[in-house]
Amino acid sequence: MPPRPFTPKVLTANALLEGDVVWLDADGEWTRRMEEAALIEDEASAELHLLDAHARAHEVVGPYLAEARRGSHGPEPTHFREAFRTRGPSNYPHGKQEGQ
């Protein structure tokens, strides 16, 4: 099988202190809004970003690359799990959707 073409991704994790979801933005900072995340479109920089995030263990927990696509306001999730992570639980208006 030929290698699968690389699909766009965002780098995401949970913040160490708060535990909430964060994404890596283009300046290398953690943002709490997925629209502000950097969309990573090549494999080499994806791997580098992941290595870098693992080295920032005093800031975040469990970094990984999540599938994403380009939307009108910035990166958007392609899978429902990642969509839930941008909002919060569906049974209460808690998490990110609080005050949105």
Place this chain on the structure above:
Amino acid sequence: MYRYSEFDESFVRSRVAQFRAQVERRIDGSLTEDEFKPLRLMNGLYLQLHAYMLRVAIPYGTLDSRQMRQLALIADRWDKGYGHFTTRQNIQFNWPKLADVPDMLEALADVGMHAIQTSGNTIRNVTADHFAGAAAGEVADPRPVAELIRQWSTDHPEFQFLPRKFKVAVTGHPDDRAVTAAHDIGLRLVERDGQIGATVLAGGGLGRTPMIGKVLADFVPLADLLPYLEAVVAVYNLLGRRDNKYKARIKITVHENGIEEIRAQVEAEFVDRKRLFSGVDQAMLAAITTQFAPPAFEAEAEGDYETWRAVDPVFRAFTDTNVTPHRQPGYAILTVSLKAHGATPGDATSDQMRLLADLAERYAHDELRISHEQNVILPHLPKRHLKAVHDALLAAGLATANVGLVSDIIACPGMDYCALATARSIPVAQGIALRFEELRLEHEIGPLKIKISGCINACGHHHVGHIGILGLDRAGVENYQITLGGDGGPDAVIGERTGPGFAYDQIIPAVERILRAYLALREGPGETFLDAYRRLGMEPFKAALYDTEETDGARADAA
């Protein structure tokens, strides 16, 4: 009521201090996540989808009012004003901040509670019937036996490195409310010729490979129980597979070797083990039993209970569904439903917790229980107080008369919280409850257990639901498989899959079709869903589920 000994108290305090230092070192960067993760898990701290989660143990599901009030205080001060009671008789707080967790643990220790998780491949926390010591028809209180096993297995040098974790459940009542057949070992206390002993089941479990435990011994007298259990665990320790994590539980050992072979080896081993027991265990059991002594029951507890039932239909409906007969005349076991229609199963706000604490203290010998069905119980309530308790519950939105009915659903946290989930469970439970409330069909349908898990780990016990629902991720969309005919009681059965799963927006109509088919096919209101399923088999329900046009989409999804 059982209390931790002073040794336990100082142990818990030193663990909190230790964990406080570990959290500090994680925050200042001297511990990596790889180093910290096993430490936080041992202290009940998980990282979920949106936040950390703290899981607090409630041994034998038993609490007093002071402990319940402290849980409310923790919910208010460090969480979002509520807690989630789980099928493992724990409470989970869904929104703690890392730096606050040591203070939360300190607050728990103040009332003799902790979040320490037994971990590793050892004998885990022993569970027991939530009506223990209260239910009419109980053969013996299972908690002393459960506690004896806990004390014996804690730090047992031979059993610290078993092939896999090992869970024991004990019931002392013929209505098995502890789901003993779904545990590595299940004990059912029975009486034979005036002597108490246990029927021993082995090899049950849910999760990836669900199995019902098989009877290993019909009757083991209490005096022989520990040496017998030691023999079982020793045989498992030797035969259990260590090459594959998914084949290491005793359910696979029993499945691969056969129950007869296991029994023969256990009996041979038992002879040697029995000689080594000097009777200390029986002295321990006697001492533990006094700690579980019943409260001082009132002689005239009935009062005008029947009069109130006769004049107040709402009260009568409530007591019809939520009261279980107590062994003491004039007393009731009251189950307070945490399943108001549309609410999250198992959630209680801090105000509700405080009210329950007040009611327990004022009326019910200061005792509360948490059931694995995610409800709260007043196990020893004089009937003369039931009316006042009902009035107070009504005002707090806690008087839902649905225990054991369609809307009394067990649901795991699923993808609303759990990082392992493949689909959501909570909104499915909410949707089913609201739909049947709208149809006003729930009392007509009668006894029914719906259980929902958000992944194959089966925390929601879906395999033993009369209707089980398993949420999966099929090609990037939520898809729900249905099983029918499961049962966690004395004649436990694993449910059977109906066929292809249903999309998120199709699962509630699917459940409705099953139950409408049941209403049409049953012999009368006396025939429960489970009885009807056993008589009719899968076919008519399958037809109701799949022989309709709307399901074409669902079929295509699951192909």
